[in-house]
Amino acid sequence: MIQEIRDLVSEKLKKLDGVVALRKTDQGTAPTLFQEGDDVSQLVLEPRYPVAKTVSKLQKRFKDAKFGVVARGCDTRALVEMVKRHQIDPDRLYIVGMACSEEQAETCYCAEPAPDLDPWPEADLVGDPVPGAPPNPMVAEYENLSREERWDFWNQQFTKCIKCYGCRDICPVCFCDACSLEDPLWVEPGLLVPDFPMYHLIKAMHMTTRCVACRQCETACPAGIPLTVLYDLIRKDVGNLIGYIPGADADSGPPLSLTLADAPIDSELAK
């Protein structure tokens, strides 16, 4: 698969201003912008980085450029959410979709390990799509906990938080210039442990209709807080109540910004 992707990228670089992908050098591996003439044999597919964020950054800086990106399923879901929020211009983006392996899908509890390329004007898929992996068993276990047990669980987890903002900084769909988490009106600055429930619930609330379940926030969490247990639960509710799955449907907008006519919710109060 890797050779196929490298060949495809070399080919496309003739027409594009660059392709965002991971590069491995003797320093380590990180995202880079490959350009025509660069050594694509350095292009690799592991580990994961939030490339959607990089693409957004580069598109904003180079307003006429057309870039490509090597993207997994989770990356394309993030890109979809970013398009809806006007952080990505789909017409200036070419996607090399990479189908994750079964093993990769299992590590991430990924429900859609193959990128959905239908919404994109220009895209190619490399690799054989595999079915979705089973969900994180912790989510089902969690649903059986009592209120007190839940409180204790998160209390313990959030006590470990060292306020690095890594969960936000790595998140491919977090992009605001002014962040509620840094607003002293909502979160008292400079406190360690950060204020619970303020810090973590504000973050969780902002994730409700945009979390694409890439789970990079958990990788980036130095304290090992299982954030996506919370995000998976609320994603499920958003699916059940509003019928919205972040990253899946390119045509409907962010439901919290839409009217009930455009994005209804299953609630007595909505009538």
Place this chain on the structure above:
Amino acid sequence: MTNSIPEFEDAKCVLITGSNTSEAHPMIGTRIMRAKEKGAQVIVVDPRTTQMSMMADLHLKQQPGTDVAWLNGVMQVIISEGLADQEFIKERTEGYEDLEAAVEKYTPEYVEEISGIPAEQLRQAAKMYAEAERASIVYAMGITQHTSGVDNVLSCANLAMLTGNVGRPSTGVNPLRGQNNVQGACDLGGLPNVYPGYQSVADPEVNHKFEEAWETELPDEVGLTVVEMVELAGTGEVKAMYVMGENPLVADADINHARESMKNLDFLVVQDLFLSETAEIADVVLPAASYAEKSGTFTATDRRVQLVHPAIDPVGESKPDWEIIQLLAEKMDAPGFDFASPEEIMDEIAALTPIYGGFSHKRLSNGNVLHWPCLSEDHPGTPYLHKGTFSRGLGKFHGIDFTEPAESTDETYPLILTTGRIMFHFHTGTMSRRSEKLNQEVSEAYVEMHPKDAEQIGLNGEKKVKVSSRRGEIKLAARVTDRIKPGVVFIPFHFAEAAANALTNSAFDPIAKIPEYKVCAVRVEAV
């Protein structure tokens, strides 16, 4: 550190003292959190409540400056309950009788009188530590920055040896170094008594080796420490100082005194990124390139040597420090300063420094992780020290008696001040306070005090206070919180405009010459 950072995760007991680990060394703090989740017991001995103490199994709050007492107490319990590792003591150590005699009187009840730690908690801690299969001691400046700093460190070593917690994975005595290359600066001879690799300047053989290599005569008398240099600048014996990337006028104890002394110098050169408080009084300031603009290596607290790569060109006309030194040496017609790159310098280091003997930039690339001692090109490095034998052969126990801190409280200065770091800033703040994100977390100095003490001085809510000691005074905000013991106040030392070190005592440990930052007597008044 005797052991490496990833090893913490598999410890069965971690004893943290004098370290606010998750704030000052976050990635070690979170490792210890993982260890706890994997079943380790965590003991924190600290006068303040910290994130680590909140999740610890046991939190002992000692009176600042009483560390030898409680450490002796822990050992007294271990010995009297028969929990000592007799086999280890017999085979690997000497001087056990001295230790036994010295700690005998430190019963938990006696220790409680000195340190304020409840006797029962001390017993519990001793058992937790001694009974664990792999126990690790973690400390930072809260142990070393005392007039009894060396005694404190030796006591930690005594405790580890007493229980056989040395020379195995996930055990050891682990001082956490506070700056990214403080370990390297020590390793490479940035000390007045040793050449690179801790080779004594007073050893004729060593001296000869370096004279041959550097093709010049070399002094064989131990030089001055920073504290002594500043002191002798004041008396006029030291005429000139050359300061590379340090800010002693915020970092030193009793900085008012230090400033007066350094102003007395005939000539002061400062090489730095910014016009630091020290650079402000310099005669010549040389612009240095930052870590992001040069190559070289840093040595982490666990003796891990790692490559640094330049991301951008030097800002303005600034130059990497190594280039500046070379240019200066050339100007002074000195040979041996014509390296083309840091890579070449490392080759000379490896040739002269046995513990770095196996390092080269080439070997360190590709994410290759190596800990010194690494004696040759095919040596695998040493993640943990003292396996099988100590560097001196047998480990030596030291019988140590508790001594009071240099300064005690009285009616005029009734509170004890202790200083430290917070998560959001670093050292004297020259770097971190120029970061918008870090500064918006905490932008001004503050003093933490217990509600009881706040009430005593008639403080309501958050207000400005004046804190004074026998050496100076500062004004800053008060934070009233019960995370600190009554009678003790805490000030982070990152803030030059309300520098904690205007208050601290420069009295220092007789051997290590480390000032007593962690204990001095102060008064707090509402203003």
Place this chain on the structure above:
Amino acid sequence: METNEDKQAFEPKVVAFLCNWCSYAGADSAGISRLKSPANILPIRVMCSGRVSPEMILRAFRSGADGVMVLGCHIGDCHYIDANHRTVKRVTLLQNLLGYTGINPDRLVLDWVSSSEGPKFAKVTRKFVEKVRELGPMAEEMGKSLPASKINVLVEEVTG
């Protein structure tokens, strides 16, 4: 041991975000009709229930509220046409999220009260205060051990 007396003695603090165009006037009209509404309510007037962000609700809890109400215009009557469409989605999701972190979601309520519905205002506020009284103090529910407050400076309390 909790006694009946303690329960009696507990007066819940409830923050109510009231829409300027409906529930705020509804509270007025309740007052004019001399309908009793509980004194536990700390009203905060907002220009629209759609203005009430999750941040505002969470801050009310963090500042010591035992319950939070958001009272807006009926769907279709919003002064800003459809701003309250967002409110219903937002508050519903926040209620669920509270539940997932072990905070009783019943402590947060959303309802619609028009300017003419004085009696409804009195009824929903009374009912909610009783509900919260039954739930007991928020601090107790959280075991008094908010991790942050353990080592942090004590933050301000809701007054009133």
Place this chain on the structure above:
Amino acid sequence: MDYSNTQTICPFCGCGCALNLEVVDGEIVGVLPANDHPVGRGSLCIKGWNAHSFVQHEDRLKTPLIREDGDLREASWEEALELVADKLGSIKSEHGPDAVGVLASAKCTNEENYLLQKFSRAVIGTNNVDHCARL
């Protein structure tokens, strides 16, 4: 139009976490954790995430400075180094090498610290070299 990451080591505490400096056209715009590093394992603390923010700060010293009539003025490297060499040389010959004190740095590289202590011992001729390990 250039975007790349340079992996290096965090300049703050002693944990020695690797991090990636994100560079766009010569400007450091951000930090990414190093997912393949054994200490951070893809995570950083808040200081690490902001390790780029002071590097290109406007306060950075851009030229050598020399004190003249009480104030610091800009100078060329040539002039500044000449002055330092001259002064250190004359103090050494008048008062002996031990009248000079040198501070190495816990923030500089191993190679730089090595070179500075070599300078101190071999060029100035004093063991008066220390750094703030104790502070």
